Amino acid sequence: xxxxxxxxxxxxxxxxxPAVLPPASTLRQAxxxxxxxxxxxxxxxxxxxxxxxxxxxxLAADGEGATEIVGTELPVSRGLAGYVxxxxxxxxVDRATDDPRFARDVAERTGYIPTSLLVVPxxxxxxxxxxxLSVLDRSLASADALVLASTFADQLSLLLxxxxxxxxxxxxxxxxxxxxxxxxxxxxxxxxxxxxxxxPGDEVEAELAGIAATLNELRSADAATRARVGTLVAEIVALxxxxxxx
Amino acid sequence: MTDFLPAWSEPFHGDQLGSVPALDFRGRITRKWxxxxxxxxxxxxxxxxxxxxxxxxLVGRVDRAIxxxxxxxxxxxxxxxxxxxxxxxxxxxxxxxxxxxxxxxxEIISIRVLSSNLKGSAFAFAHGLDWCIHNGxxxxxxxxxxxxxxxxxxxxxxxxxxAYRRLLPVAALNxxxxxxxxxxxxxxxxVACAAGxxxxxxxxxxxxxxEWGAAGIDVDIPWSGGGTINASGNSFAAPVIAGxxxxxxxxxxxxTPWQARTLLAALAExxxx
Numbered sequence: 001x002x003x004x005x006x007x008x009x010x011x012x013x014x015x016x017x018p019a020v021l022p023p024a025s026t027l028r029q030a031x032x033x034x035x036x037x038x039x040x041x042x043x044x045x046x047x048x049x050x051x052x053x054x055x056x057x058x059l060a061a062d063g064e065g066a067t068e069i070v071g072t073e074l075p076v077s078r079g080l081a082g083y084v085x086x087x088x089x090x091x092x093v094d095r096a097t098d099d100p101r102f103a104r105d106v107a108e109r110t111g112y113i114p115t116s117l118l119v120v121p122x123x124x125x126x127x128x129x130x131x132x133l134s135v136l137d138r139s140l141a142s143a144d145a146l147v148l149a150s151t152f153a154d155q156l157s158l159l160l161x162x163x164x165x166x167x168x169x170x171x172x173x174x175x176x177x178x179x180x181x182x183x184x185x186x187x188x189x190x191x192x193x194x195x196x197x198x199x200p201g202d203e204v205e206a207e208l209a210g211i212a213a214t215l216n217e218l219r220s221a222d223a224a225t226r227a228r229v230g231t232l233v234a235e236i237v238a239l240x241x242x243x244x245x246x
Numbered sequence: 247m248t249d250f251l252p253a254w255s256e257p258f259h260g261d262q263l264g265s266v267p268a269l270d271f272r273g274r275i276t277r278k279w280x281x282x283x284x285x286x287x288x289x290x291x292x293x294x295x296x297x298x299x300x301x302x303x304l305v306g307r308v309d310r311a312i313x314x315x316x317x318x319x320x321x322x323x324x325x326x327x328x329x330x331x332x333x334x335x336x337x338x339x340x341x342x343x344x345x346x347x348x349x350x351x352x353e354i355i356s357i358r359v360l361s362s363n364l365k366g367s368a369f370a371f372a373h374g375l376d377w378c379i380h381n382g383x384x385x386x387x388x389x390x391x392x393x394x395x396x397x398x399x400x401x402x403x404x405x406x407x408x409a410y411r412r413l414l415p416v417a418a419l420n421x422x423x424x425x426x427x428x429x430x431x432x433x434x435x436x437v438a439c440a441a442g443x444x445x446x447x448x449x450x451x452x453x454x455x456x457e458w459g460a461a462g463i464d465v466d467i468p469w470s471g472g473g474t475i476n477a478s479g480n481s482f483a484a485p486v487i488a489g490x491x492x493x494x495x496x497x498x499x500x501x502t503p504w505q506a507r508t509l510l511a512a513l514a515e516x517x518x519x
Contacts, residue, residue, distance in 0.1 A: 077334060080335070082335070086296075087337070087367070087390050088390070089389070089418075089481055091478075091479050092478040093478075094477065120422065123424070127395070127424065127425060150424075
């Protein structure tokens with residue numbers, strides 16, 4: 001394939017990519033949720049960080065230091081947010097600045113040092129922690145602060161996987177493009193396959209787990225359906241084998 | 247006469263049963279009788295958490311420190327590193343300090359099950375509790391829980407073992423209404439926050455799943471770095487109950503979990519008087 005053809009393909013992809021993205025930007029939705037939470041708590045700032053490979057990445061925020069915090073990455077081995085991510089236990093701390101460890105990690109980078117912090121985990125449907133929601137200096141006293149924060153965390157739990165998946169897909173495409181451009185005969189499809197193969201093993205396992213779950217569901221189907229699905233799978237495998245031989 | 251002996255009946259035949267500590271109730275159960283000198287001397291208390299800062303002014307000496315780590319090369323996939331360690335966050339130090347404030351002479355054992363690696367934290371947690379069961383720990387403070395359903399059966403088994411080894415597992419319920427394993431199980435002494443900051447007071451809720459209530463809202467607690475912070479959470483109520491249980495075990499060595507609960511219930515603020 002010529003370089004021009006490759007660029008043509010890339011242009012086509014650029015047009016198609018928004019179709020797989022949600023109608024409104026999930027990041028903007030996450031930011032809007034932070035803003036809503038900030039008003040609900042009367043807080044100085046609210047931020048959301050996604051957990052990936054033992055690192056917290058701040059995706060969205062509203063209020064003091066919001067611009068500075070977004071994009072920041074922190075290992076879970078440090079800080080209050082790290083503790084919440086690691087233990088799954090939410091925590092409310094007042095006079096956080098009594099311990100300089102709180103401020104050093106995040107606050108100094110954002111230029112805003114909070115006095116109080118409320119951090120709750122964001123969980124996927126299986127209960128695994130996938131991020132944390134932080135509320136800085138809430139002014140509206142409420143006995144239900146943790147419950148309220150947890151409700152916002154539940155909403156964010158619907159958004160985080162999408163943000164994550166879109167990000168991973170974009171990363172994959174970028175990897176494939178770089179790979180293809182760097183080869184003598186640029187071909188996007190094989191480059192994409194190579195990029196896929198380089199993805200961490202646990203994600204591939206997650207896909208296999210998905211297939212296993214579907215097959216498990218089929219166990220409760222009637223015999224005729226199971227037989228038909230069995231034939232279909234056999235035909236797909238046969239087709240894939242023939243294609244690979246070519 | 248038959249020589250038929252159903253399974254599990256053996257302890258009640260012959261003389262192997264031995265004697266058990268009698269609770270010598272003489273009228274009302276008083277704090278003085280239940281707590282003795284209140285020092286918790288001779289009681290081993292484990293803090294299963296993020297580590298405990300040795301020498302913190304409000305914690306004092308950490309008598310033993312174990313890090314529980316995943317180790318694929320080991321037979322059961324786990325390794326216990328028995329050497330001094332830091333508190334990664336401050337959370338375990340907070341729990342240890344609260345217990346120390348109530349029972350100043352307990353032996354503190356830090357079981358660190360949290361690490362910088364998120365995967366396997368429930369695994370390390372379960373093995374940390376298992377270590378306590380096999381190492382003569384009297385009271386274990388679990389200010390953490392897992393939502394991982396896969397571990398429910400593991401914890402049920404561990405709690406059954408703990409009960410028969412006379413280990414008192416004290417667990418904080420999750421701060422949100424989420425699954426809280428093993429805190430919500432009847433086998434643990436489960437704790438949530440009651441009103442006020444007085445650690446001498448606690449409440450009994452026989453309806454569960456939060457069986458006990460103690461101070462944990464806006465409380466001053468030790469944190470790593472030698473200082474204190476003001477924080478809220480069921481995590482800080484659990485060690486209050488653990489501290490009182492350490493006093494009870496110190497005054498009544500060999501007490502069974504059921505006897506200890508009876509004493510605690512008799513001393514609760516809401517006990518009918």
